[in-house]
Amino acid sequence: MKTIKAVVYGKEYTLACDEGQEQHLQQLVGQLNNRAKTLEKAVGKLPEGLMMIYTALMLCDELHDAGRENIRLKDELTRAHRQMQESGGDDARLLALEEEVADNLQALASRIEGLAEKLAS
Secondary structure, eight states: OOOEEEETEEEEEEEEEOOOOOHHHHHHHHHHHHHHHHHHHHHHOOOOOHHHHHHHHHHHHHHHHHHHHHHHHHHHHHHHHHHHHHHHOOOOOHHHHHHHHHHHHHHHHHHHHHHHHHHHO
């Protein structure tokens, strides 16, 4: 396990991560701070704990939306597969949907990893 020093919403923390993940964790901390700053501009300065709760809720909401979008795309991909099988033809739309689903799955996996790292520290 490696550790990094990170400043989150003005307070310094020592965060643990797997070896080789230090830079990634610093990037996640940067994203967290950016979201907290955006929230602070919208609602004003809040106590640290409350700000982190609201920021975490914003992240969870985005993750929820990404999951719903992923389900929608999977459903659309399944329908496109059925249509292609029924028509017996090759469908360029199907390939585009597969790429979009793969991209969304990758983005969702990255978000989940980021949230897991934050929760572990």
